[in-house]
Amino acid sequence: MGGTTGRNLTIWLATGVALLAFNPVARAVDAEGAQMLARQSGCFKCHSVDKKKDGPAWRDVAAKYAGRADAVAKLTHHLTSGEKAKFEDGHEEEHKIVKSTDAAKITNLVEWILSLPGGVKP
Numbered sequence: 001m002g003g004t005t006g007r008n009l010t011i012w013l014a015t016g017v018a019l020l021a022f023n024p025v026a027r028a029v030d031a032e033g034a035q036m037l038a039r040q041s042g043c044f045k046c047h048s049v050d051k052k053k054d055g056p057a058w059r060d061v062a063a064k065y066a067g068r069a070d071a072v073a074k075l076t077h078h079l080t081s082g083e084k085a086k087f088e089d090g091h092e093e094e095h096k097i098v099k100s101t102d103a104a105k106i107t108n109l110v111e112w113i114l115s116l117p118g119g120v121k122p
């Protein structure tokens with residue numbers, strides 16, 4: 001009897017840890033690091049968190065991609081490929097490429113942008 005209870009407890013604990021590890025909300029985004037990389041890359045020349053400039057407000061980007069499984073992949077491509085970006089006045093130019101080759105840092109910036117609606121204003 002006692003042995004079974006102990007094993008069940010172990011299974012429940014293991015399940016809890018696994019759920020935490022795979023819960024995207026529980027995964028910490030390094031907001032400081034993300035903003036530093038954005039600053040170094042000159043992103044704030046055209047973007048801000050909550051105001052539209054030449055580029056869309058990043059909160060609006062987060063809202064647009066909310067719930068989309070391809071969000072991280074799409075934005076990572078956007079920030080690393082120099083794909084064409086359409087400006088308000090209709091002209092197009094290659095979008096700025098983020099100044100880092102560190103995949104973890106780029107993913108962190110993308111995830112920070114996507115986390116913005118529930119985030120704290122910097």
Ligand code: HEC
Binds near residue numbers: 038047056064086099
């Ligand atoms: C010269 C101005 C400019 C700079 C600098 C710039 N962007 Fe943009 N960005 C734009 C414009 C314009 C768009 C809209 C593109 C479109 O909708 O075709 C855009 C779109 C985006 C989007 C949304 C893409 C989408 O699929 O909806 C993200 C995210 C983004 N930029 C992030 C960044 C980051 C991060 C940096 C710094 C590495 C950066 N931008 C630098 C002008 C700029």
